[in-house]
Amino acid sequence: MPWLGSAIPFSRDFDHFIQWVRKIMPPDIPYSLYLGGRTIYLVTSPRLYAKVIRISKTMSFDLLERDIFRKIFEMPKQDLEQYCIGMHGVAPPPGMSQEEANRIEMATKFAGQFKENWFSQTEGLKILSQRFIVEWERHIDDIIGKGEVKISLKRLIEHHFFWAATSVHFGSHLKDIAPDAAELFWEFEEGFLKLFQDTPRWMLPGAIRARDKLIGSMEKWLLQALEKVPEFASDEIWNEWWGGRILWQRVKTLTARGLSLRAKAVHQFGLLWGLNANTPPVISWMLIYILRNPLLLPKLQKEVESAIVLAPKLSIDWSALMRLPLFLSVYQESLRLSVSNMTARIVTDDTDVDGYIFKKGRMMLAPSRALHLSPVFDHPSHPVNEFWGERFLVDEGEKLKMMNSWRPFAGGITYCPGRYVAAAEIYGAIGILILKFDMRLEEPYGSIQHSPGRAGTGAVRPDRDGYIFLKRK
Numbered sequence: 001m002p003w004l005g006s007a008i009p010f011s012r013d014f015d016h017f018i019q020w021v022r023k024i025m026p027p028d029i030p031y032s033l034y035l036g037g038r039t040i041y042l043v044t045s046p047r048l049y050a051k052v053i054r055i056s057k058t059m060s061f062d063l064l065e066r067d068i069f070r071k072i073f074e075m076p077k078q079d080l081e082q083y084c085i086g087m088h089g090v091a092p093p094p095g096m097s098q099e100e101a102n103r104i105e106m107a108t109k110f111a112g113q114f115k116e117n118w119f120s121q122t123e124g125l126k127i128l129s130q131r132f133i134v135e136w137e138r139h140i141d142d143i144i145g146k147g148e149v150k151i152s153l154k155r156l157i158e159h160h161f162f163w164a165a166t167s168v169h170f171g172s173h174l175k176d177i178a179p180d181a182a183e184l185f186w187e188f189e190e191g192f193l194k195l196f197q198d199t200p201r202w203m204l205p206g207a208i209r210a211r212d213k214l215i216g217s218m219e220k221w222l223l224q225a226l227e228k229v230p231e232f233a234s235d236e237i238w239n240e241w242w243g244g245r246i247l248w249q250r251v252k253t254l255t256a257r258g259l260s261l262r263a264k265a266v267h268q269f270g271l272l273w274g275l276n277a278n279t280p281p282v283i284s285w286m287l288i289y290i291l292r293n294p295l296l297l298p299k300l301q302k303e304v305e306s307a308i309v310l311a312p313k314l315s316i317d318w319s320a321l322m323r324l325p326l327f328l329s330v331y332q333e334s335l336r337l338s339v340s341n342m343t344a345r346i347v348t349d350d351t352d353v354d355g356y357i358f359k360k361g362r363m364m365l366a367p368s369r370a371l372h373l374s375p376v377f378d379h380p381s382h383p384v385n386e387f388w389g390e391r392f393l394v395d396e397g398e399k400l401k402m403m404n405s406w407r408p409f410a411g412g413i414t415y416c417p418g419r420y421v422a423a424a425e426i427y428g429a430i431g432i433l434i435l436k437f438d439m440r441l442e443e444p445y446g447s448i449q450h451s452p453g454r455a456g457t458g459a460v461r462p463d464r465d466g467y468i469f470l471k472r473k
């Protein structure tokens with residue numbers, strides 16, 4: 001691809017740019033993109049995506065993680081050096097052998113903790129999902145009472161859902177320390193990509209102030225949790241001070257490596273970001289899509305009745321809920337349209353991809369959006385860029401082809417470890433709303449769209465607010 005002349009279309013509207021590339025370029029080869037004096041490899045076909053996502057020896061996610069902690073979260077320099085020992089693509093510090101660096105690296109420990117606490121079939125996932133439901137039900141009962149309410153979509157999801165999820169993972173007391181954490185989080189989130197792109201700091205005072213306040217709160221939360229519960233009981237999965245056991249395990253791992261309080265707080269702030277930057281926008285979009293399609297709601301209500309019982313006590317048959325065909329299709333379709341991640345990697349050694357050599361030191365991007373708009377999803381009466389709740393209700397062969405192009409959670413060794421947690425929260429939150437309330441959406445500020453300039457980072461936030469009318473059944 002020739003010199004594009006300007007990085008602006010790329011950074012301002014990543015999704016548009018990717019669609020344009022797919023239109024003008026042959027579909028199934030990688031491209032080199034010269035941008036701001038750098039070469040970036042671009043992969044836009046499902047077949048190549050499946051190939052590159054599996055290359056973990058010469059394509060590093062760790063180097064990006066290092067940059068995220070350095071530029072966005074500003075982990076103290078000395079701590080960052082310790083944190084990165086043994087990372088893929090990071091040379092060991094002077095005097096340390098590669099073997100020693102590999103022996104003490106922490107990424108494998110964190111990955112093990114994710115598996116142990118969050119994966120399908122684990123006790124952790126069961127208990128956290130159940131806690132989430134209790135929290136979410138409490139929030140919606142508090143706002144709605146017995147009658148009918150009109151509530152801002154942003155308030156419902158970006159405040160109430162935020163807190164229901166955050167209290168599950170960080171315990172019940174973070175809210176006492178930082179009652180404005182949800183609002184600060186979204187202020188920080190608006191600057192996330194800009195901080196990574198080295199936008200001058202003076203242009204982002206709000207995002208930086210919000211970030212620093214949140215990290216300060218994380219420090220207080222951490223000190224309090226350490227004081228109240230220095231050790232988790234071996235059979236305990238959740239407690240009110242730490243939230244999920246994994247938070248305590250992560251901090252213990254960092255303490256053993258001598259990281260400072262600040263670094264430990266920054267690291268947990270990273271998790272707070274992973275937890276909240278994606279799921280709330282996906283839920284917002286799923287609700288918007290469902291409520292914009294009045295015929296869908298009664299069908300979903302009927303399905304959900306077979307998996308969620310409201311009285312005398314709320315109870316959910318999780319495995320039945322996760323297998324409801326239409327609900328699953330709506331979930332997959334919502335993720336397809338609302339998520340735009342870059343799946344970025346740094347090439348750490350020359351790598352042959354289908355006969356093309358990706359050179360050491362360069363970046364590779366494999367944007368999910370290119371896959372999510374690929375022809376495999378097209379239908380004569382339901383174009384690929386429009387929501388259609390029944391799109392994934394196809395036979396198994398067809399579905400397999402679709403799933404090869406469905407990459408909201410990326411893949412490979414860093415395949416989102418929160419995907420089961422996310423699914424449980426999304427299914428649970430929407431399932432309960434659907435069953436308890438008659439709902440209606442109003443968009444008084446115009447049709448809600450993807451927030452501009454946010455594509456590429458994950459699920460894309462709605463650009464404006466709307467109102468949801470909820471009436472108890």
Ligand code: HEM
Nearest residue numbers: 274275278279282341343408409410414415416418421422
């Ligand atoms: C619908 C919601 C979500 C989406 C679309 C999503 C998507 C992603 C993506 C695309 C990645 C990067 C993978 C890569 O490039 O290889 C990722 C990583 C990650 N996600 Fe999620 N995520 C979601 C929810 C969650 C939740 C709820 C949690 C926490 C409970 C979480 C925790 C993480 C973590 C810790 C990583 C880093 C993994 C690593 O370093 O190995 N995510 N996620």
